[in-house]
Amino acid sequence: MRLRRAFFERYTPAVARDLLGCRLVRIDGGRRLSGVIVETEAYRGSRDPASHAYAGRTSRNAVMFGPAGCAYVYFTMGMHHCLNVTTEFPGTPGAVLLRAIEPLEGVSEMVRNRGSGAPAHIADGPGRLTKALAIDRRLNGEDLVTSEALWLESGSRPARIETSGRIGISKGTARRWRFFVEGSGFVSSGRPAAKAQNP
């Protein structure tokens, strides 16, 4: 069953946790690609220095300030795209970064999209995930509640959920807003950012 708007209109870390076990579905060239979400991170607004929305609304992060349940796709590090889902309510920015999935349908398509292919590492990282699913900025702002190209479906909650600090950030490292399925084997290998120190 497709997730409805109300699922996303909640406290962002709660959405990030509840997305574990849900299915991400992508229609690419008429083919159905999908996988179970095994790793997410929560990003909020003016109180979260690691968030793109921390310094206020810009043309890049505008989607985070809009309705919940939409795709926020941005280009990072000169080479990669990252896929987020917006949360909370218009005017209160929030988004969940989808960091890894366990591939289910269209695995051979995903391997082809990725080019170099270690089979166990098709989508175990935010950049790898978007490349495997052929996601780029054309999907920025896509409404996942109604879209025919990209959406989320409910699943079964994993038995064991682990948390940690978020990966690859330099501020807001104290918050344990990364959520992943313990023992999954499809979780990214990144380590949480070290806790910030006073100079």
Place this chain on the structure above:
DNA sequence: TAATGGATGTTCT
């Protein structure tokens, strides 16, 4: 297995 550094381009100061 762990650590390092290069590729690469958009965004914001």
Place this chain on the structure above:
DNA sequence: GAACATCCATTAT
């Protein structure tokens, strides 16, 4: 001009 929610190959242990 600096920073950046990354990935991968190469080098060192």
